[in-house]
Amino acid sequence: MIPGVPWTSDLVEVTLLSLAVSGAATAISLLIGLPIGTWLALTRFRSRHLVLSVVNTGMALPPVVAGLVVALLLWRSGVLGGLGLMYTPGAMVIAEVVIASPVVMGLTVAGLGQLDPRLHTQLQGLGASRWQTVLWLWREARLALLAGVMAAFGSVISEVGAAMMVGGNIAGQTRVLTTSIVLQTGRGEFGNAIILGLVLLTIAFMVNGVLTWAQQRGPRR
Amino acid sequence: MTRAADPVPRAPDSLPPAPDRRATPLLQVRDLVVERADRRILTVDDLSIHAGETLAIVGPNGAGKSTLLLVLAGLLRPTRGSILVEGIPLARGRELAYRRRIGLVLPAPLLLSTSVFGNVAAGLRFRGVGAAEIRERVDLWLDRLSIAHLRDRPASQLSSGEAQRTSLARALVLEPQVLLLDEPFVSLDSATRAQLLDDFERLHVGPSTTRVLVTHHLHEAVRLGDRLAVLLDGRIRQCDATDRVMASPVDAEVAAVVSAEARVRGRVVASEDGLLVVDTGAGSRQDVGVRARRLLASTHDAGASALDTGAAAFDDDGPEGVDPAGGA
Numbered sequence: 001m002i003p004g005v006p007w008t009s010d011l012v013e014v015t016l017l018s019l020a021v022s023g024a025a026t027a028i029s030l031l032i033g034l035p036i037g038t039w040l041a042l043t044r045f046r047s048r049h050l051v052l053s054v055v056n057t058g059m060a061l062p063p064v065v066a067g068l069v070v071a072l073l074l075w076r077s078g079v080l081g082g083l084g085l086m087y088t089p090g091a092m093v094i095a096e097v098v099i100a101s102p103v104v105m106g107l108t109v110a111g112l113g114q115l116d117p118r119l120h121t122q123l124q125g126l127g128a129s130r131w132q133t134v135l136w137l138w139r140e141a142r143l144a145l146l147a148g149v150m151a152a153f154g155s156v157i158s159e160v161g162a163a164m165m166v167g168g169n170i171a172g173q174t175r176v177l178t179t180s181i182v183l184q185t186g187r188g189e190f191g192n193a194i195i196l197g198l199v200l201l202t203i204a205f206m207v208n209g210v211l212t213w214a215q216q217r218g219p220r221r
Numbered sequence: 222m223t224r225a226a227d228p229v230p231r232a233p234d235s236l237p238p239a240p241d242r243r244a245t246p247l248l249q250v251r252d253l254v255v256e257r258a259d260r261r262i263l264t265v266d267d268l269s270i271h272a273g274e275t276l277a278i279v280g281p282n283g284a285g286k287s288t289l290l291l292v293l294a295g296l297l298r299p300t301r302g303s304i305l306v307e308g309i310p311l312a313r314g315r316e317l318a319y320r321r322r323i324g325l326v327l328p329a330p331l332l333l334s335t336s337v338f339g340n341v342a343a344g345l346r347f348r349g350v351g352a353a354e355i356r357e358r359v360d361l362w363l364d365r366l367s368i369a370h371l372r373d374r375p376a377s378q379l380s381s382g383e384a385q386r387t388s389l390a391r392a393l394v395l396e397p398q399v400l401l402l403d404e405p406f407v408s409l410d411s412a413t414r415a416q417l418l419d420d421f422e423r424l425h426v427g428p429s430t431t432r433v434l435v436t437h438h439l440h441e442a443v444r445l446g447d448r449l450a451v452l453l454d455g456r457i458r459q460c461d462a463t464d465r466v467m468a469s470p471v472d473a474e475v476a477a478v479v480s481a482e483a484r485v486r487g488r489v490v491a492s493e494d495g496l497l498v499v500d501t502g503a504g505s506r507q508d509v510g511v512r513a514r515r516l517l518a519s520t521h522d523a524g525a526s527a528l529d530t531g532a533a534a535f536d537d538d539g540p541e542g543v544d545p546a547g548g549a
Binding site: 039044060116118119122124125127128129132136139140 | 276291292296317320321323324325327329331333335344347391392395401511
């Protein structure tokens, strides 16, 4: 409890929800983005350039547009309206996955694309199966892949537009750090907003610190 | 000429016997065509590689040597034709089992970002070999290639010679049935290359492994190869025992490849007892292709530039080595 700050328990709650939503969204984005990115990096097909352009555009997707699309889908009369996810943390996770998946995908393509193309041949020449080849290529590209994880986490933890649109900033249910900052600033409670901002920065720093440590340990190139 | 019907011309049978052709070849390539972007880059009507032999493939850059090696490694699916492994065509889906019988060394070491030990152990790990056996075999081959002291060093900290030794150890530790070598010494300076070539020749003693060596260094091919295949513009122009190809190239282009290292411009002024004297002075403009055992250069006029005057004497292995028909 921080003396003089009456909403400390709320702060903990908001922080934990931020971490949960962002963590889940990053993990799901990884499950989607890593396999598709790997496939895009290692396969040559006719419309590959078009697909890569779409992915790269997705990396720059404005969060409010992602929020709008997810809101349209989850709205009571929308295609997925029956799920009743609108204004729940689940809806926020979906919107953040839409934002973060192209980031993971694009950086996976870039990371694997940077490797010497003959490395693939060499691994297979040493008797690697398809899976063993992919695992070693990921290992070789781990700097870029972990940069992708950091970028994905960074984009969702700091995201506010989509979280507001599909979450609704409902106290105790869908209120996260970023939406709280918007609210506190709107009310002129700058002190509170600053504390929330510092918490957000601290979380981002700690998570990236751990990922950077994972990225840089082990033998360098 | 009757030879024209034979897709791979052979020289007269006066030299040591070629490998037993009655046995089923370990590897055989038949009616192979590789096209890239609608351009035909490799055509091989028939090439057999017999168990235990070393086949050296020579040719200029872009001749299709590396492409042929990748096809032999089962890593490049040809546009047409197939490779037969012990007489059985390599079927789609069976490549992995075949690839685990071979070892591949590429021109660049392409080491993985782990220790030297980890690199050499990689192929054994892919094959699911137990940890104790991996340690034993890796340490044995690190020792044989004189890199045991580098065992735990990150691959990124190796010199190019050390990296290439690691790359060779990585393939040799697999004790493969077929060792496929694509310019394994090309990235090295000449002193390191000579040392590694010596070491490699010493390891070469074991008779069980079949080797295919791609190189554009003729002396490597001659030193290591039992048979020599000359590849030009995507076609095997001659494939026979190394001595026979050297002694009797089928045409001027093959001759240019196998005598490329001693081709001088000059005029033959004397030839007796295997000693050939060539005047390289101004005014003599004839190509002389020789396979010299020993090359002596001397300048008659000490005041003149050695570049445009003087004479070179070749200790040649016979007058048939002289090719005075070259360009004038």
